[in-house]
Amino acid sequence: MITTTNKDIKEYKHEPFTDFALKENKNEFYKALEIVQAELGKDYPLIIGGESITTPEKIVSINPADKEEVIGRVSKADQGLAEKAMQVALSTFNTWKKENSEARANILFRAADIIRRRKHEFSGYLVKEAGKPWKEADADTAEAIDFLEFYARQMVQLKDGAPVQSREGEVNKFNYIPLGVGVIISPFNFPLAIMAGTAAAAIVAGNTILLKPANNTPVIAAKFVEVMKEAGLPEGVLNYVPGSGAEIGDYLVDHPKTRFVSFTGSREVGCRIYERAAKVQSGQIWLKRVIAEMGGKDTVVVDKDADLDLAASSIVYSAFGFSGQKCSAGSRAVVHQDVYEEVLEKAVTLTKTLTMGNPMDVDTYMGPVIDQASYNKITKYIEIGKEEGRLVAGGEADDSKGYFIQPTIFADVDEKARLMQEEIFGPVVAFCKARDFDHMMEIANNTDYGLTGALLSNTPAHIERAKEEFHVGNLYFNRGCTGAIVGYHPFGGFNMSGTDSKAGGPDYLILHMQAKTTSETI
Template sequence: MVQPYKHEPFTDFTLEENRQAYLKALQTVEGYLGKDYDLVIGGEKISTQEKIVSYNPAKKEEVIGRVSKASKEHAEKAMQAAVEAFKTWKKTKAEVRADVLFKTATIIRRRKHEFSALLTKEAGKPWREADADTAEAIDFLEYYGRQMLLLKDGVSVQSRPNEFNRYHYIPLGVGIIISPWNFPLAIMAGTTVAAIVTGNTVLLKPASTTPIIAAKFVEVMEEAGLPKGVLNFVPGSGVEVGDYLVDHKDTRFISFTGSRDVGLRIFDRSSKISEGQIWLKRLIAEMGGKDTIVVDAEADLELAAQAIVASAFGFSGQKCSACSRVVVVESVYDQVLNRAVELTNQLTIGEPSEQGTFMGPVIDSHAFKKIMEYVDIGKGEGRLMTGGEGDDSKGYFIKPTIFADLAPKSRIMQEEIFGPVVGFTKAKDFDEAIDIANNTEYGLTGAVITSNRAHMEQAREDFHVGNLYFNRGCTGAIVGYQPFGGFNMSGTDSKAGGPDYLLLHLQAKTTSELY
């Protein structure tokens, strides 16, 4: 019998013992800053002269660590190791593969605060955001392990007299995991182990801004007993290593989380057949969003303002699910806008390693420059209500920013900024609000704040997003509770943390025996 899945609880930092444990974990992480980490190819540790250096975005001179940088030659060696390992891993019992995930979850749970503290240092995540990232990684390990145990015997199909039919699933082959920096533990771990527990072997290319957390995760997977060659660690250039692996004839699938533009590039390249390739590559892609909270005239306006601020500025708005646009029915527009500004002005912005910080830095100089350019655009398109200032002297800090009175088709309301910037626009009624909410090329998350049941049902049918929330914010999907993935340019609606996600890494096989 498969044990029921239970969501990993978040840490209560109001308890002194938990606060002290996190402070101790920060000291532990500070004790190994600046270390070098090797490539892992077929179980072999390989050090290269060229390194990817990871910096603390809150203290941009502080080096978190250095990882060896893979070349095309390393990528090819890793591919051959994965091809070889697949021959035996695909035949390994599902129970054994799931046990590796459960053991990994146990190790990370034991070192939970250490992993979270590393997220605080490497990604600039405040305590609560880092704790949620680590909890989600544990959730993915526990959930996907259990899902594989449910899938291992296939699905029942009909048989006629003198005939026995079976329908079961087999793994695809070698997968390329290209993971993002904004959830550098949760999404990196989730996409990696979904591929592994289903019997595939993988090459993991983590984001170059957060490779140390990935290196630590690879160490834990090894400790949990994962055989050599199943997980190969190849951080490197997207143009050099990424393109090479996406194009490779032996690549069976690509699991990508990142920007729309990079996702489209991978979509295009993976659709082309390389010499010697005998399959159509499968793409699992999550590519971002432009997420809207709609506030109805019949709504709890305090709840609306709280939801907007939490969804827009949690982790500095660097979530594909973040609220970056707010559409309010005009009769309550000023009330919601003014209260959201009040709440935003109460937020604490600063060093993420300090417990009271709500919002830390953005990830790097490139993000800082891009977001500040959007702030300048916003000043020309709407009314700046608060924020609009940045300081990159010590780290990459941008004040939470609200623009009001924007046109629905303005750039601030249409383009993914991926930072602490949110735009407000008004609608004459609820019908127009839903129309405006749908007028982007994305379709990831959305929220509707209303007490009108008819409007809820209207939004359930007509608001075209993969994850729709009522009377709460539009971030914070939990594995197994709110399967996550979106429509249109938000990706392939792959529903991470959902009951059919593992099937994307499998192919169905029918066998029929005549008696």
């Protein structure tokens, strides 16, 4: 039995962000970057049970800001090794599911403490491997700590199930039990926070997992696996199997012993997983559960009485934070015609003050996009934008050293144009003019997605209408549409944005469990 602690489960506080204006914090971060720099180029094995497995075929992780710099070489799983990991996870589940909830939670608490002590080091890996500027990296690491702490506390609160009524002469109970083996497929854009959160939620609920991280950011995932081992996670609970989506991703989603799939990524891949998981395979005795977060086409709406400086900054920082590579990024600005030109001018002026460059520099606001494929896709959309709208900021790109694309604004874009409808996942925002509030709501809801949205308005009646009519999973007023905080803003969306699984929310862990009713006659 794993030793537990008496940590107060109710005392949840969001992990604070680092103030890099303070010299001592800046110096500490530079020291951490030196530690990370000294570790670059290492080889990382697969972890299956207690075994470290090195394969001849590698995933080579590179720095998107400097294509010549190798972050690490990660062994690549094939179907044979994926099957081995599945068998280990199945066997381990028989013991892990019996571990008490406090003990499982305690491992997450310890992991959070380890990452907290090494916070800048983990952020340094995010700078190097994901191309995140300092503040974005720091927020990613803080969110990972938040997920570990939040889900640990939530599991302890759920350990006794939910109350149900008992009639005279019987005792009734309603408890949650683990599902089984889960496949965790995590994204590159929050390669620590989302990877750690999805893995930890499944584990603390009593499941065993196969973790397949994004191929752009497998080293950060390998570092997290090391932390979980140090925190006392038994061998075989977390199996680290990076590899090709086509080769092992489909294989594991289809596997008859896979009980659930937790996926964060593109709409295309998410829909593919949803469809494949729905098919009952030979030997499969359950319906697989899919937890999917698939992206968005998110809108910042500006009313005619809004604070226009706040509106401009909300649009710009929602669009260009981490180069627009957030599913919550505000890639559409819908502005009332009476204030359209003024908001556009303010947004363009602010955008031109943003610093773009190597994220190793503390003053860099926007670094590279993640890889050549993303660079090619985004630059193609910029060319489309030149046909659909008026280029008023940015529009240039350079992939000679890293994958750099300027923060780009297109004005006067039609509400049905491709730039207004399709997820670009890059630093591109389209401005669209609206006649009145009815028109604003119409445009805000005219995509296939429904993840985040923001309304800048000082009209209470419009705010109340938006609460009812603006069909997104996370709706914000008088601020940007990015920056959800664990426990404060449960995160997940509607329509083609996924299964609205609300990460960091009160019902997220339950998605990784099944309910069992027992009734005892006395």
